[in-house]
Amino acid sequence: MVAMATKQSEKEMLQQVNQLWGLLDDMSESNPEAYQKFIRHHLGEGMKQFSLPEPHTCFQTRILEFNEKFLYVNLCSWSRVPAPKSDSDPVPLGGGKLEEIVEGTDIYSVTDIAYSPEVLKKGSEDPVESDQLVRLAMKYIEEQHSLRLSHSYALFKDKIKGSKKQMKQRLTGTAGPAQTDKEMTSGESGVSLLQQLTSLKSADKENDKNNPPIWLPSDIRHPKKSGLIEEISSTEFDSGNRAETPRYELSLIKDENGKAKTIQLKVELPGITSVAECDLSVSKDDLVIDVPKRYRLQLDLPEAINEDIVTAKFNKKTHILSVKMSILSN
Structure with a gap:
């Protein structure tokens, strides 16, 4: 009975997570302003969970x-x-x-x-x-x-x-803050988020449905796998070495004086249908894109970038993830 209950609980949590990601995906397209406001508000309380050592x-x-x-x-x-x-x-x-x-x-x-x-x-x-x-x-x-x-x-x-x-x-590694089972199943972080997202989405169905850039504040650029910190336990994990390295194009965009101002990265992700499947981590000097068991790309950036000025855009038709990073001024 315990095993059956556990499997049922995991199934329900997975359904909630998939529903949450779907609503976030839709909101990022139909109402990017509300999407950004929602993300910043709900992650403001959890900044500690995304801090670095x-x-x-x-x-x-x-x-x-x-x-x-x-x-x-x-x-x-x-x-x-x-x-x-x-x-x-x-x-x-x-x-x-x-x-x-x-x-x-x-x-x-x-x-x-x-x-x-x-x-x-x-x-x-x-x-x-x-x-x-x-x-x-x-x-x-x-x-x-x-x-x-x-x-x-x-x-x-x-x-x-x-x-x-x-x-x-x-x-x-490629891990990130983990939610506990209680957080995933409680009304505070699961149902209430879904309710709020559904409400926000319903209130703005007529907004422009183009594929706008998603701004990535520094607080949320590490939404990765669970299991990072445990009390007196190992944090080693399978980093997904079997994943394929996707095709990509990295370029520097210069101003009229020939000075590099922006780094632009385009990554081809065939078979991926949603940005929710991608984990993007950007630091001052490197970038990691991880699609569990599918793709993994880790790059050392040619210039130091401003972690607070990074945008990402995923095109569902071409399956291309575009990332723009602003280079730090000297």
Whole structure:
């Protein structure tokens, strides 16, 4: 009975999600102004869930294997990781992939551990608390990656080993904020959203139904797969290596003085009928388009772009996704 109930619940959630995406699709075409207003309003309360990790400090220890090697652990501040409800509760954390780095004759490993800003602030004010956070991170790494670490460690001179981009990729990959089952099935985020969308759509059926650009505020450019942050659990996942790389065209649009002002990307996605099937993630220097089990495109951008000025437009007839990104001014 429990298994049957679970399958039924999953089916109902999937129906709600599909209905929600369909209504969002229709609204983006029939009433782009209401669409933008709706998205900004409902994501304003959830900005923390779309924040990115920030480096806090880094420590160095050793992996005790046949050939010992250094391990650098970046402790990161991330508002997506909850703080413990009380001093007696376990401290939640999120962990990234363990990456081996080869630099000439040097071989070492790097990983990342994320705590809530409140937890790290408390650790900064108390050396004992700080040491406990390091010990907890080491215990987590040992359990999740089946390693044995040295009990001694040293603080690294810089806040981070490697780059913020690498740290973000290890912690987030192509994943993004996850809704809980309760949120997906509750009236607060499921039914009420559908009701509001239906109401907004019905109120403006006569609006222009062309295919307008969809502005992507920085808060919502990472709506990806679930399972990113869990309490004391692995965040590694299948990144979809079997997906096909789609055909694309990347070009720079210059002004009258020959200065590059905009990056334009056109991606062919045969078989895709809705923008709802696409996950688009844009940062200052890279872009990822992911259609689960179908297509995946990851590009390093030729110029740094303004993440707040990005538009995306999907043509259902040609199956082409067009993305325009404004280049940062020097």
